[in-house]
Amino acid sequence: MKAGAVALALAGCAALVAAAPSFAEAAFELKPLGPGVYAAIDRQGKAGANAGFVIGSEAVAVVDSFFREDAARALLVEIRKLTPLPIRYVINTHHHIDHVSGNRLFAEAGATLVAQRQVLDWLQPENLRLVGGDKASEARKRQVAGLKAPQLGYEQQLSLDLGGRRILLQHLAGHTGGDTAVWVADAQVLFLGDLMWRASVPNLIDARVQRWIPTLDALNTLPAGAAVVPGHGEMANLADMRNFRDYLRDLQTQVDAALAQPGEAEQRQQQVLDVLRARYGQWAYFEGLARANVRDMFAEAEGRKRTPEPQPAPSLPMPAPAGR
Numbered sequence: 124m125k126a127g128a129v130a131l132a133l134a135g136c137a138a139l140v141a142a143a144p145s146f147a148e149a150a151f152e153l154k155p156l157g158p159g160v161y162a163a164i165d166r167q168g169k170a171g172a173n174a175g176f177v178i179g180s181e182a183v184a185v186v187d188s189f190f191r192e193d194a195a196r197a198l199l200v201e202i203r204k205l206t207p208l209p210i211r212y213v214i215n216t217h218h219h220i221d222h223v224s225g226n227r228l229f230a231e232a233g234a235t236l237v238a239q240r241q242v243l244d245w246l247q248p249e250n251l252r253l254v255g256g257d258k259a260s261e262a263r264k265r266q267v268a269g270l271k272a273p274q275l276g277y278e279q280q281l282s283l284d285l286g287g288r289r290i291l292l293q294h295l296a297g298h299t300g301g302d303t304a305v306w307v308a309d310a311q312v313l314f315l316g317d318l319m320w321r322a323s324v325p326n327l328i329d330a331r332v333q334r335w336i337p338t339l340d341a342l343n344t345l346p347a348g349a350a351v352v353p354g355h356g357e358m359a360n361l362a363d364m365r366n367f368r369d370y371l372r373d374l375q376t377q378v379d380a381a382l383a384q385p386g387e388a389e390q391r392q393q394q395v396l397d398v399l400r401a402r403y404g405q406w407a408y409f410e411g412l413a414r415a416n417v418r419d420m421f422a423e424a425e426g427r428k429r430t431p432e433p434q435p436a437p438s439l440p441m442p443a444p445a446g447r
């Protein structure tokens with residue numbers, strides 16, 4: 124992928140425009156979702172992505188660490204206002220730079236960084252590729268070089284004890300091949316990272332849409348009142364998740380239909396884009412990412428898609444919620 128396309132795709136995923144440090148406090152909105160469960164919802168790209176945290180009776184777990192380290196620092200301050208308990212874990216939902224840039228800060232505060240095992244290997248090389256490789260700016264190369272990789276990897280599933288409550292990390296397929304969903308059963312809150320974008324066109328750079336759709340279908344069996352924290356966009360519910368699944372399914376269906384007809388690549392791509400625009404033109408990042416989504420979907424459908432390898436085993440469905 125050309126550097127320009129990568130920059131465009133990242134623009135949808137993270138704010139590349141530098142903001143003054145004083146913006147940090149306003150970088151996200153903290154939303155209580157249940158006792159000791161909070162989402163940190165990005166404000167207009169200032170934090171670069173959503174994050175959150177869960178407080179147990181003995182320890183805290185943070186989910187994702189933003190694109191901007193000063194936003195991560197602000198999150199640490201907010202956690203400290205609520206509890207003096209140690210931040211024992213930071214879970215990375217996937218390796219993309221807009222979700223891991225505060226890792227070092229939390230590690231220095233004593234946290235163990237946890238992710239699906241692929242993320243440990245991918246953090247440096249795949250993020251360097253994502254920002255444009257050799258063509259990336261020096262500042263961006265430095266940011267990638269400074270990323271701290273997770274220390275603890277798991278394969279399919281991992282349960283973490285925070286004292287009085289356990290949270291479940293479940294590997295699911297779709298967005299990158301190293302995605303983790305975090306299920307807080309006692310509060311019925313699901314942190315989905317970039318497996319879920321609310322009313323937003325996603326970044327498909329490393330995605331397998333064919334695997335992603337069944338993942339979202341499986342999650343639809345969660346309790347109807349479950350709260351879903353997306354990687355980007357406002358707080359969501361299962362209906363929002365179905366809408367997002369529909370976007371991916373429409374993209375795939377339209378591309379498959381276009382491939383069944385004769386036509387020039389450019390013309391086919393434009394046809395699919397026009398159909399998507401009629402249905403999803405109001406979604407965030409449509410102008411920045413939809414055209415790249417169409418190109419990525421054609422590449423996947425034609426077996427030309429380059430994604431980080433190796434791809435992991437098929438995902439398991441999310442287990443039914445358990446009590447404390």
Ligand SMILES: [Zn+2]
Nearest residue numbers: 136172221317
């Ligand atoms: Zn993201």
